[in-house]
Structures are given as C-alpha cells and as structure tokens.
Amino acid sequence: MSLRLSLALAPGGFPVPDEGRIAVFGPRAGLDLSALPKERLLLLQPLRPDYEAFQAKGFDCAAELPKDEVFAAAIVFLPRAKAEARMQLALAAECCSGGPVLVDGAKTDGVDSALKALKARLDVSAPVSKAHGKIFWFSGGNDVLQDWISDLRALPEGFVTAPGVFSADGVDPASALLAASLPAKLGRSVADLGAGWGYLSREILTRADVEELYLVEADSRALDCARRNLDDPRPQFFWQDARHWKAPARLDAVVMNPPFHTGRSAEPELGKAFILSAARQLAPSGQLWMVANRHLPYEESLAASFAQVKEVGGDTRFKILHAQKPRRNRS
Numbered sequence: 001m002s003l004r005l006s007l008a009l010a011p012g013g014f015p016v017p018d019e020g021r022i023a024v025f026g027p028r029a030g031l032d033l034s035a036l037p038k039e040r041l042l043l044l045q046p047l048r049p050d051y052e053a054f055q056a057k058g059f060d061c062a063a064e065l066p067k068d069e070v071f072a073a074a075i076v077f078l079p080r081a082k083a084e085a086r087m088q089l090a091l092a093a094e095c096c097s098g099g100p101v102l103v104d105g106a107k108t109d110g111v112d113s114a115l116k117a118l119k120a121r122l123d124v125s126a127p128v129s130k131a132h133g134k135i136f137w138f139s140g141g142n143d144v145l146q147d148w149i150s151d152l153r154a155l156p157e158g159f160v161t162a163p164g165v166f167s168a169d170g171v172d173p174a175s176a177l178l179a180a181s182l183p184a185k186l187g188r189s190v191a192d193l194g195a196g197w198g199y200l201s202r203e204i205l206t207r208a209d210v211e212e213l214y215l216v217e218a219d220s221r222a223l224d225c226a227r228r229n230l231d232d233p234r235p236q237f238f239w240q241d242a243r244h245w246k247a248p249a250r251l252d253a254v255v256m257n258p259p260f261h262t263g264r265s266a267e268p269e270l271g272k273a274f275i276l277s278a279a280r281q282l283a284p285s286g287q288l289w290m291v292a293n294r295h296l297p298y299e300e301s302l303a304a305s306f307a308q309v310k311e312v313g314g315d316t317r318f319k320i321l322h323a324q325k326p327r328r329n330r331s
C-alpha cells in the first residue's frame, strides 16, 4: 500500500466521508489504492495506458471530470507540471463543493511549492512527510482557487494547447525539424503516432495526396486540442495506446515523434514499441518518418523491423530517421 496514503488515512487523519463518491485525480498505474473504498471512487485519468490499467482492475474511470456530479471528497496525486497541478487542485476543491481534498505528491513533482501556494490561500493540515514526498489535506477551497482553472492556451502559430500536455508552451523543436524534413508526398493513408495536440498532423495535412490521417494519442486532453487545431475533414482521432492500436487498413506512411519517457527517466522501450507498431501497420511499400533525440538507441529496433533505414537529417540534438521495406517476419 502507498505508505503516505496509509499514514494520511490512519485514525485522526484525512476525514473520508461515510458516503458519496470520491474523485481521484491523476493516479498512475501501479499505485496501490487499497486503503480507499474502491466502489466509491471515480478515477480521473486522461492517459490511456493508466486508465486501462485501473479499468482492468475493476475501478470506475473517466478521462475527465463529469460536469454535473458533486463528490463527497477528492484526492489529488500531483502531476509535475505546475499549471496542471494548480488546475487539478482547483477542480478538486470545486467538484466536492470545497469538501475535504487530500493532496499527495513527490518532492520532485513540486509538492512543496503546491503546499506553499495553498497555504497562502487557505488552511491546510500539517503535512505528513514520507518516502520523498508529502501528503496533506484542506477544505473550503472552492472559491479561493478558481483562478487556477486555466483555459486553453493559444500559441502564436495558431494552435491551442492545454496545461500538462506535451509541449504545452510551444512547438517542439524536434517535431519542427521532422516537419521540415518530410517529403512533398506521403501517400494516401497516413498515421501520426503520439500525435499530441496535432502539430505534425497539421503539417501532414498540407500534403495534397493524403486522403486519410489517423491521429493516435494516449492523452485525451492533447487529442481534444488536436480536434480544435485541425480544421480539415481528413483526420480521424483515436484515444488509444499507439503500441496496441490497429489501423483500419495498411498505411502508406507513419510520421512520429515518439515519447521516450513516462516519468522522469528515459524509457527508450516506449519508442521501440512505437517502431514495432509502425512496422506492423505499414504496407510493404510504406515509409516511416521519425525524429528522436540523438542519444536514443533506436537504430537496432529499426533495423530489426525494416530492411532499409537511413538517417536523413537532424542537428546536434536530434536525428531524422527514414525507414522503409517493413520486414515480413517482424514480431
């Protein structure tokens, strides 16, 4: 069981109401919630792999807060991005009409600054410090935190983004490099794996030969932004894990800037799984265009899945990789 959670729920600790549903913001897969009344929890998780992991364990899950439900209490597992963390705290207080809100966070995710910001506005319990993090609770924040609920952000390039999504503050330089390296023609049927809020997809749609574009993205908030960012009849949107997504038919091209971490540490395994998935979905004449941080070791996975792999551009930080002839025996 999560040590901090069990300490906070001990007698005299966080006052779990006797009835009513509890909104749980941002629990990551693997987190032990067994100290809480499972049948009364609604887990709010916009990231599809985490959502699916909890759903498979029988938890009630939603990608976003239901509009009209009033909860008895809320629990926030703090995310790292400050704007997103503040928004979740404000939404948590609002959804339970100021009812008790329990807040858990790691030091590395900024729990100290969240605690300080909350203390400046309302009464907060003494924090329990354990396992490189803190847990504390407060009540009555529904009015005083409203200004932390942030709207979508408009970028100068004409895109909107949301707090917490990848590259919320501007176009990712690696994606910009990939966009500049794409050929004039991509083919009829194209997928953008890990499409985010749609930057690369908008670039793909400038190619007139593209008739269908599939955006596959794990973060429902990013995908919602992408829907707004692409004013075009060709895109189709999939809130799915790109590692398991199945294209409706074989693809002519996959374009991607794959994720390479889920938490703080680099996880090239995720990018490798994207490469496998791309190879599986491509037609024999299909092409993969991807960008990666120069230090990430993707060449071996690419060579295992494609007969032809070439670095076709890049700079000191990023490399642009082009792969073709997906292997038939790929696993």
Ligand SMILES: C[S@@+](CC[C@H](N)C(=O)[O-])C[C@H]1O[C@@H](n2cnc3c(N)ncnc32)[C@H](O)[C@@H]1O
Residues within 6 Å of the ligand: 049, 166, 167, 172, 175, 193, 194, 195, 196, 197, 198, 199, 200, 216, 217, 218, 219, 222, 240, 241, 242, 243, 256, 257, 258, 259, 260
């Ligand atoms: C490096 S970002 C690129 C985003 C976008 N293509 C761009 O260029 O701005 C990688 C994206 O993959 C998404 N992602 C992470 N894991 C995923 C998964 N298992 N399936 C689908 N998308 C995933 C992230 O949410 C993020 O938006």
